Amino acid sequence: MTQREEITYFGAGPALLPTPVLQTAAQALVNYNGTGLGLAEHSHRSKIAEDVLNTAKADLATYLDIPDNYEVLFMQGGGSGEFSATVYNMVGIWVEKRKQKILKELGIAEGKDISEDVIATELRKAVEEELKIDYLVTGSWSLKASQEAARLLGPEYVNIATDSRKINDGKFGKIPEEKSWNLSKNPAMVYYCDNETVDGVEFPGFPEVLKSNGQDEEPIVVADMSSNILSRRIPVKNFSLIFFGAQKNLGCTGVTVVIIKKSLLPPTIATPSPSLMRKLGLPIGPIVLSYETIAKNNSLYNTLSIFDVYIAGQVLKSLLKTFSDKVDGQQAIAEKKANLIYAALDAHSNVYKVVSDKSARSRMNICFRVTKSQDVAESEKQFIAGAEKIGLTGLKGHRSVGGIRASNYNSISLEGAEKLAAFINSFAESK
Ligand SMILES: Cc1ncc(COP(=O)(O)O)c(C=O)c1O
Structure with a gap:
């Protein structure tokens, strides 16, 4: 029989977990803190579950220095679920912002009840003429995310701002120079994958061209950090949203983390009504992928695997203990x-x-x-x-x-x- 100590496992994910974390988790699975029940058996509505969740959130915020104006969500559906969730949510936010602008232009006071039909015509025009989401395609996962966007919305709304294969003999392996990127004006988001797991390509740092210039509207930057989160300092404030599956650097498969700017959530901004989205011919996402819903319920809209959150929490505790400089x-x-x-x-x-x-x-x-x-x-x-x-x-x-x-x-x-x-x-x- 092979022993754990004899192996160094370089698999791409699920990845190796620290043995002490697994040993602690094994005990928690059988009998958590002497409660006579394992953590996977305790209700996700219990005080125990809430503590596990809130501690993991706080430790993640400490380790990465996440500013207070960001919310941390635990979701399900993996990185692939987020390919869809980012589209549904960011398009919804774009529509809501555009709606507010149109109302202002029509001189209709904020909060005044008006028929959706009044603005739907104007909005439909804006959607057809202006709605774009930008993708930086630098590897297999950003490619997949862009394909999901095209499937959900229609390819006419998806702008491939850059595709690495065009400068590298049809293969991934390089990141095209920023000045060659064909970015849209005020897209619903600019999406990229910070580390491409399949192709071994990582952005050396945050793209200069996506930094806020303090004058124009702030770019909405969304990044998939599934395979490099917790391994380097990230300028969180430059992002509207960062997501990552747990199964590489954070924990085991089963939970996906979203770090989202609070200004993209109520009370600042609310998701447009399903009837308005239908009038605009835009897709309405499943409720479990709605950031607004998950945030409102502190990640407990439906049954979350608290045991998986616990493992992630133990990994974070061990990182914080090992590295005083986080x-x-x-x-x-x-x-x-x-x-x-x-x-x-x-x-x-x-x-x-x-x-x-x-x-x-x-x-x-x-x-x-x-x-x-x-x-x-x-x-x-x-x-x-x-x-x-x-x-x-x-x-x-x-x-x-x-x-x-x-x-x-x-x-x-x-x-x-x-x-x-x-x-x-x-x-x-x-x-
Ligand atoms: C960078 C990246 N994004 C997304 C995914 C998809 O994640 P999942 O399998 O959790 O859907 C992976 C999977 O390996 C990945 O490496």
């Missing part, structure tokens, strides 16, 4: 580990080809090909087999692209990364 401490280690692995690959450039360009290399998902012999598939098979023999597992690339992918999430120890770097060296040098 996410900065973890960031330094993440960079150190990634640099070690990339250095080993670069030192043998005749044997390994890193998939992404140096300017956009992911610290979290290190994707490369093994070209030791002309038969790349055979070389990669040998690489994986050799690695597994010494307990380095989960290195196979995503089925859509092949190759090798070492996912360097927070739970990979420095020793684990060193072991992989040493194996990369020894495999290259072996006969």
Whole structure:
């Protein structure tokens, strides 16, 4: 039987969880805090559940320095659910803002009850002429998100502001220069994926062109951070919304976190009525994907897996205990580990080809090909087999692209990364 300690698992998600967290969680699953019931059995409406939820929210806010004008939501449906949720919600917010503008132009006082039909005609014109959502397509996940938007809304509303494949021989691996991006004027959102898990492409930082210039309307920037959250400091205030599935750096599969600016929620802004959206021919999302509904109910609109939130909370507690400088401490280690692995690959450039360009290399998902012999598939098979023999597992690339992918999430120890770097060296040098 293989023991946990013998393995360093580089899988892309679900990912490795710290053993002490799992041990604590195992106990909580059987009997939580001496209550005679496990945490997965306690009501999500209980005080116990509320405490677990609120503690996890507070610890996340502390670790990432989330400003007070943001709300943290725990949702379900994974990253893919958020591909849809961001569209439904951000389009709704765009419509509501546009409605307010039209009312003002018509000289109708705020809060005055008027028939929806009066503004529906004007709004329909605005939707047809102006509604756009922008996507920066830099890898497989942002591509999928943009495809979901086109499916829900119709492709005429989706603007692919950039597509990396156009500058990289039809493949992902680079991020086009910002000045080449074809951004819309006041789109419902600009969406991007901060770290592309399949393709090993990460934005080096927040795009300059998406920063508020303090004059025009603030850009609505939405980011998928499913595979790099908690691994580096992020300028939260530049984003309208950040989302991430828990199953890579935060916890286990089952909960998705949304960090949303409060000004996109009531009382500042309310979702337009379903009847108005129907009149405009725009989709109405499922209630469980409504940020307004989830926020109003402190993430407990329906039954949430409190056990999954608990695991996330334990991971956050352990990060806060380990790093007195919070996410900065973890960031330094993440960079150190990634640099070690990339250095080993670069030192043998005749044997390994890193998939992404140096300017956009992911610290979290290190994707490369093994070209030791002309038969790349055979070389990669040998690489994986050799690695597994010494307990380095989960290195196979995503089925859509092949190759090798070492996912360097927070739970990979420095020793684990060193072991992989040493194996990369020894495999290259072996006969
Ligand atoms: C960056 C990113 N976004 C979204 C997803 C989809 O997440 P889920 O499987 O939770 O729907 C993934 C999954 O790996 C991902 O890596």
